[in-house]
Amino acid sequence: MTANGLNLETLTIDGAREALAAKKTSATALAEAHYARIAEQDPAIHAFLALSKERARAQAAKVDAMAANGEPLPPLAGIPIAIKDVLTMQGAPATAGSKILEGYYPPYDCTAVARLEAAGAVLLGKLNCDEFAMGSSNENSAYGPVHNPRALDRVPGGSSGGSAAAVAAGMAVATLGTDTGGSIRQPAAFCGVVGVLPTYSRVSRYGLIAFASSLDRIGPFAKSVKDAATLLGVIAGHDPQDATSSKHAVPDYVAATKRPVAGLKIGVPDEYFIDGLDAEVRASVEKSIEQLKAQGCTIKRISLPHTKYAVPTYYVVATAEASANLARFDGVRYGLRADDSTLSAMYRRTRDKGFGAEVKRRILLGTYVLSAGYYDAYYRKAQQVRMLLARDFLTAFADVDAIVTPMTPTPPFKIGEKADDPIAMYLADIFTVAASLAGICGISVPSGTTRDGLPLGVQVLGRHFGEETMLQVAQAVESAQI
Amino acid sequence: MSEKSQSQPAVSLEDVRRVAELANLELTPEEEPRMQRDLNNILGYIAELNQLNTADVPPLAQVSEILGEQEKASVDALRADVVHASLDRATVMAEAPEKDGTFFKVPKVIER
Numbered sequence: 045m046t047a048n049g050l051n052l053e054t055l056t057i058d059g060a061r062e063a064l065a066a067k068k069t070s071a072t073a074l075a076e077a078h079y080a081r082i083a084e085q086d087p088a089i090h091a092f093l094a095l096s097k098e099r100a101r102a103q104a105a106k107v108d109a110m111a112a113n114g115e116p117l118p119p120l121a122g123i124p125i126a127i128k129d130v131l132t133m134q135g136a137p138a139t140a141g142s143k144i145l146e147g148y149y150p151p152y153d154c155t156a157v158a159r160l161e162a163a164g165a166v167l168l169g170k171l172n173c174d175e176f177a178m179g180s181s182n183e184n185s186a187y188g189p190v191h192n193p194r195a196l197d198r199v200p201g202g203s204s205g206g207s208a209a210a211v212a213a214g215m216a217v218a219t220l221g222t223d224t225g226g227s228i229r230q231p232a233a234f235c236g237v238v239g240v241l242p243t244y245s246r247v248s249r250y251g252l253i254a255f256a257s258s259l260d261r262i263g264p265f266a267k268s269v270k271d272a273a274t275l276l277g278v279i280a281g282h283d284p285q286d287a288t289s290s291k292h293a294v295p296d297y298v299a300a301t302k303r304p305v306a307g308l309k310i311g312v313p314d315e316y317f318i319d320g321l322d323a324e325v326r327a328s329v330e331k332s333i334e335q336l337k338a339q340g341c342t343i344k345r346i347s348l349p350h351t352k353y354a355v356p357t358y359y360v361v362a363t364a365e366a367s368a369n370l371a372r373f374d375g376v377r378y379g380l381r382a383d384d385s386t387l388s389a390m391y392r393r394t395r396d397k398g399f400g401a402e403v404k405r406r407i408l409l410g411t412y413v414l415s416a417g418y419y420d421a422y423y424r425k426a427q428q429v430r431m432l433l434a435r436d437f438l439t440a441f442a443d444v445d446a447i448v449t450p451m452t453p454t455p456p457f458k459i460g461e462k463a464d465d466p467i468a469m470y471l472a473d474i475f476t477v478a479a480s481l482a483g484i485c486g487i488s489v490p491s492g493t494t495r496d497g498l499p500l501g502v503q504v505l506g507r508h509f510g511e512e513t514m515l516q517v518a519q520a521v522e523s524a525q526i
Numbered sequence: 527m528s529e530k531s532q533s534q535p536a537v538s539l540e541d542v543r544r545v546a547e548l549a550n551l552e553l554t555p556e557e558e559p560r561m562q563r564d565l566n567n568i569l570g571y572i573a574e575l576n577q578l579n580t581a582d583v584p585p586l587a588q589v590s591e592i593l594g595e596q597e598k599a600s601v602d603a604l605r606a607d608v609v610h611a612s613l614d615r616a617t618v619m620a621e622a623p624e625k626d627g628t629f630f631k632v633p634k635v636i637e638r
Contacts, residue, residue, distance in 0.1 A: 148621055149621065151614065151618050151621065243552070244589050245589075246614060258588040280580035283574070283607065317625055350578070352574075353578065357575065359568060359571075360575075368547060371549075371550070378621040379624050381623035386635075389633050391550045393552060395551050397547075404551055405564055407549050407551060408545050408551065409543070409569075410571075411548050411549040412541075413572075425575050425586030427586055428586075429578060430586045434586055434589065434592055435576045438592070481592070483589030483592075
């Protein structure tokens with residue numbers, strides 16, 4: 045059996061399920077078709093760091109056997125999915141895009157990954173990303189950059205660049221990424237796919253190689269809002285292995301996408317329509333807002349007054365946490381070791397050899413803001429501003445059901461364009477980090493392209509555990525695109 | 527934006543070396559001035575936070591604090607005190623660069 049007749053670039057979960065149910069293809073044929081497409085497409089894109097063919101084939105065979113026996117199939121039966129390389133998956137290396145973890149095979153599965161497989165998904169392999177998820181362009185991967193499938197000279201965004209690119213290029217039906225300061229939403233917009241940032245604690249972080257623990261979240265990339273809702277429903281929920289994971293009940297997210305949006309109140313924050321906003325990005329989000337209005341939403345201008353402080357706050361909080369989390373990479377328990385005669389020299393040489401420039405920069409910054417004499421001036425101050433940012437959203441959501449903003453200040457930029465200016469790169473996160481710091485949920489929905497064909501995205505933000513309304517609005521934005 | 531510096535020229539090369547040592551990082555002579563420049567630029571940008579009066583604002587370390595999600599430290603918040611399966615020792619040890627079968631091995635710590 046083959047996957048002939050299926051267009052992998054546009055294949056959704058529903059499309060794959062229908063083809064499998066009609067016996068037009070099998071889980072095995074679908075997995076092999078994706079591997080064939082990866083072999084053909086990925087040399088120019090470089091989204092994959094490793095393929096897990098053995099595990100994928102075993103799972104596909106299991107699904108095919110279930111189908112042959114007429115057993116009921118779980119929601120993701122036979123769906124080919126790939127995983128960002130900061131998430132652990134037994135049988136495949138986990139490098140986190142870093143040389144310091146080269147050759148590391150984690151001895152356990154990330155909970156989100158295990159839940160996908162338990163729901164029938166076929167795990168294709170591991171996806172390229174910025175080193176330890178630190179970056180906005182995927183240029184910080186120690187294994188080389190990812191190229192944007194929609195324009196190969198452009199970045200795919202970051203840090204989950206491989207996760208976004210793999211979906212955009214039809215090399216996986218869906219993927220998992222992580223978002224600490226925008227690392228799912230920004231690449232989703234740059235590659236023209238859907239990307240979800242769940243509420244903080246909605247998805248277990250067990251098996252996520254930590255960058256900044258109070259910010260890190262796992263979320264799906266997909267070709268449609270509905271597919272993203274399906275995946276979120278599978279990976280969300282409490283996990284005894286992550287004490288911070290929420291016990292909130294997991295609602296039916298797919299059902300939420302089917303509810304009409306008429307009557308919802310949508311907030312549009314003035315602070316997100318800055319002077320530097322690209323004209324085509326602005327036109328695209330304004331068009332989406334008009335379309336929501338046409339579907340019966342009330343549009344209300346709102347203010348999130350501390351927005352301009354989000355990026356500097358983020359770079360204190362995130363680097364402080366990173367400096368602590370990355371202390372564990374010392375050449376003792378896993379990954380790289382650079383030999384030396386004393387323990388401390390071995391630590392330093394290992395970390396010098398293993399970490400790239402951006403990771404070192406962030407560890408240094410984080411260590412500095414936590415060091416004696418600077419803690420109050422930087423770290424405590426940033427935590428206080430974080431409270432102000434969270435209150436901005438709590439106040440706004442007392443009045444509106446969802447917030448709609450541009451996703452990125454510009455369309456995808458060229459590879460190398462911002463590589464030498466850390467602050468210019470950090471400003472690529474200007475519309476993403478406030479939601480990260482506040483812990484609310486968000487989604488990037490494709491909203492057309494520029495005249496040159498570059499993808500554009502709109503951000504829909506929801507309140508804490510407000511994924512249903514967020515997805516409902518996102519579906520309306522998506523449905524209005526033709 | 528990158529040139530903006532609202533605080534005094536804060537980070538010296540000495541500071542860079544001190545912080546690198548605290549972080550167990552070894553920087554090459556070429557990396558040190560580059561990191562000094564970047565840290566000063568970024569800290570100058572971060573100094574914008576001083577425009578805000580936060581005297582009465584409590585710090586927010588983790589959003590569960592404002593969601594009422596944190597369970598009180600109580601018996602209910604703890605798992606049952608029973609032994610349960612953990613990662614296999616041999617599988618974990620297999621990933622270590624140097625080991626003796628039971629322990630991780632590291633270079634000599636105490637000189638005599």
